[in-house]
Amino acid sequence: MTLKLTELKSPQDLRKMRPSELxxxxxxVREKIIGTVSQTxxxxxxxxxxxELTLALHTAFDTPRDKIVWDVGHQCYAHKILxxxxxxxxxxxxxxxxxxxxKRAESPFDxxxxxxxxxxxxxxxxxxxxxxxxxxxxxxxxxxxxGALTSGIAFEGLNNAGxxxxxxxxxxxxxxxxxxxxxxxxxxxxxxxxLAPAYRSTKKKVEDxxxxxxxxxxSAANLLRRMKGGFKxxxxxxxxxxxxxxxxxxxIDGHDISAMQSVFHEAKKLKEPVLVxxxxxxxxxxxxxEAEPERFHGPGPFDRVTGEIFKKAGPPSxxxxxxxxxxxxxxxxxxxxxxxxxxxxxxxxNGFRKSFPTRFxxxxxxxxxxxxxxAGLAQGGILPVVAIYSTFLQRSxxxxxxDVCLQRLKVVFAVDRAGLVGEDGETHQGEFDLSYLNLIPGxxxxxxxxxxxxxxxxxxxxxxxxxxxxxxxRGGAVGVxxxxxxxxxxxxxxxxxxxxxxxxxxxxxxxGNMVAPAVEAxxxxxxxxISCGVVNARFAKPLDVETYSTLAAxxxxxxxxxxxxxxxxxxxxADALCAEHGAVVHKIGLPDEFLQHGSQSRQREMYGxxxxxxxxxxxxxxxxxx
Numbered sequence: 005m006t007l008k009l010t011e012l013k014s015p016q017d018l019r020k021m022r023p024s025e026l027x028x029x030x031x032x033v034r035e036k037i038i039g040t041v042s043q044t045x046x047x048x049x050x051x052x053x054x055x056e057l058t059l060a061l062h063t064a065f066d067t068p069r070d071k072i073v074w075d076v077g078h079q080c081y082a083h084k085i086l087x088x089x090x091x092x093x094x095x096x097x098x099x100x101x102x103x104x105x106x107k108r109a110e111s112p113f114d115x116x117x118x119x120x121x122x123x124x125x126x127x128x129x130x131x132x133x134x135x136x137x138x139x140x141x142x143x144x145x146x147x148x149x150x151g152a153l154t155s156g157i158a159f160e161g162l163n164n165a166g167x168x169x170x171x172x173x174x175x176x177x178x179x180x181x182x183x184x185x186x187x188x189x190x191x192x193x194x195x196x197x198x199l200a201p202a203y204r205s206t207k208k209k210v211e212d213x214x215x216x217x218x219x220x221x222x223s224a225a226n227l228l229r230r231m232k233g234g235f236k237x238x239x240x241x242x243x244x245x246x247x248x249x250x251x252x253x254x255x256i257d258g259h260d261i262s263a264m265q266s267v268f269h270e271a272k273k274l275k276e277p278v279l280v281x282x283x284x285x286x287x288x289x290x291x292x293x294e295a296e297p298e299r300f301h302g303p304g305p306f307d308r309v310t311g312e313i314f315k316k317a318g319p320p321s322x323x324x325x326x327x328x329x330x331x332x333x334x335x336x337x338x339x340x341x342x343x344x345x346x347x348x349x350x351x352x353x354n355g356f357r358k359s360f361p362t363r364f365x366x367x368x369x370x371x372x373x374x375x376x377x378x379a380g381l382a383q384g385g386i387l388p389v390v391a392i393y394s395t396f397l398q399r400s401x402x403x404x405x406x407d408v409c410l411q412r413l414k415v416v417f418a419v420d421r422a423g424l425v426g427e428d429g430e431t432h433q434g435e436f437d438l439s440y441l442n443l444i445p446g447x448x449x450x451x452x453x454x455x456x457x458x459x460x461x462x463x464x465x466x467x468x469x470x471x472x473x474x475x476x477x478r479g480g481a482v483g484v485x486x487x488x489x490x491x492x493x494x495x496x497x498x499x500x501x502x503x504x505x506x507x508x509x510x511x512x513x514x515x516g517n518m519v520a521p522a523v524e525a526x527x528x529x530x531x532x533x534i535s536c537g538v539v540n541a542r543f544a545k546p547l548d549v550e551t552y553s554t555l556a557a558x559x560x561x562x563x564x565x566x567x568x569x570x571x572x573x574x575x576x577x578a579d580a581l582c583a584e585h586g587a588v589v590h591k592i593g594l595p596d597e598f599l600q601h602g603s604q605s606r607q608r609e610m611y612g613x614x615x616x617x618x619x620x621x622x623x624x625x626x627x628x629x630x
Contacts, residue, residue, distance in 0.1 A: 015062035045304040049287035051081035058082040064268035075124035075148040077105030087113040097427035099602030119431025125161030154368025166249025254281025319483035323352030351391035375403035382413040391418040394434025422475035423566030429601030439571035451516030455486035463493035499546035507537030518564035524615035556587030
């Protein structure tokens with residue numbers, strides 16, 4: 005009799021089950037995932053697509069002795085449920101609950117705290133070589149999606165792994181999707197592999213024939229050997245993987261547990277690099293997600309019966325405003341193009357893609373390439389806007405320095421999801437971009453307080469002579485009408501802050517989305533008899549030193565940012581003012597640590613970035629706390 009899902013303590017229980025029982029478990033896992041994610045939100049479609057693959061892996065391999073390294077982590081929900089966390093799964097992505105990604109602190113079955121794509125092969129190869137050096141003999145498996153193979157580090161890992169000749173198994177989960185539809189040559193290559201059953205069935209016969217060709221002397225033998233390799237490459241597209249040093253198996257139905265178990269058992273016998281190509285369906289088992297896998301990649305709570313994703317009433321998202329601004333400006337200037345790294349929907353560029361298809365470029369999960377590609381476009385007289393989440397833009401740090409800023413090229417960086425991102429947790433927080441962008445010579449960094457200012461900042465950035473970054477947060481904007489800004493955008497004076505209100509006891513200098521809580525905190529302080537000014541910084545670089553030094557001459561400054569304090573905006577203000585002007589600068593930002601998952605509002609409360617905490621910090625510094 006099949007155990008109930010809640011009775012499973014570890015994958016060891018699964019290895020005792022018959023195929024029919026595993027199919028029942030697969031359906032129970034899907035039900036658990038759909039039921040939970042409909043309440044908490046999360047990565048639905050990708051996790052539904054790998055349920056059978058997860059079961060096959062945990063039954064064919066002796067986990068956790070055998071190591072499974074999940075790439076990205078979007079697809080880890082079934083893995084979590086089957087490795088002793090079923091009873092905690094309802095806390096998914098909630099403060100104090102389990103993470104939405106693999107997390108080593110949670111379980112010995114999680115080997116790699118991952119949220120960024122494409123590193124699994126390199127990481128797994130490191131584990132495999134550590135095993136070899138220690139004289140051990142367990143298996144190491146990397147599970148990577150087809151979309152992640154658009155990234156350079158994945159190819160670097162494949163190249164090194166094939167050359168290593170060590171026992172490593174790479175499973176390519178091919179669902180024709182990353183988050184948006186997969187793009188590029190590797191996507192076409194995998195498609196050809198999926199569509200090639202006719203000649204694949206003749207593989208053994210042709211190879212046997214080639215192997216029986218007679219030897220006609222040394223020169224002829226070498227020629228025939230080269231011809232044989234050429235014929236194999238022509239007849240069997242998988243020869244590309246084999247030329248890298250991998251034994252190729254596939255394509256295999258990623259929803260046939262028995263078929264995958266057989267291949268995995270065969271792969272374990274080979275003491276060499278093996279690549280197993282499985283084909284899955286993203287959103288499998290839930291009709292709305294099957295029909296619209298991109299929309300159900302990372303939905304918020306939804307009605308599981310109808311598939312309707314609940315939308316919170318309120319202002320538009322920041323990236324929607326950005327997308328509309330891009331369409332408005334591009335309609336007037338044919339030089340403007342948009343670049344994204346497999347995130348057209350997430351960055352608000354779907355409208356741009358539809359309106360200007362020849363001026364929209366999705367380069368796949370390849371942020372470094374996106375930046376250097378933009379540099380080449382800029383050198384050619386085009387106005388490229390690169391829209392990438394803050395956490396992913398840090399993957400292209402070298403290219404920003406060397407290929408854009410060093411060459412003083414006019415590239416605009418739309419830095420989405422800057423600051424606290426909430427439930428996605430520590431791998432996705434945008435807490436470092438001010439620190440890593442501010443240190444680069446020639447870079448201009450802006451952050452808007454509301455929707456019209458975002459529109460005006462994009463316009464300003466497009467008219468600056470060199471590189472510029474505009475950072476804005478995740479989620480809903482402030483709620484200020486921005487139609488007039490779209491019709492008649494204004495240029496913001498370079499490096500000039502905006503004084504919103506004056507005060508005599510203290511001044512809050514706030515950047516971006518910290519302006520609203522600063523205004524609220526100032527009002528709360530006014531009620532208590534404390535006169536507090538508020539400045540909308542607008543620029544993290546260059547600084548409005550003239551305005552700040554004038555204010556600092558008569559009162560302490562409190563600098564607010566949603567970025568780590570170390571190397572951030574507050575640090576820049578303090579460095580500019582303290583030594584020369586004798587200013588008193590209090591830095592209010594994020595601590596020097598990786599931040600855990602939870603709602604954005606909960607995080608701001610925890611880290612002292614809400615109005616109540618800001619007001620208390622000011623009173624404490626002024627010695628006016630009770």
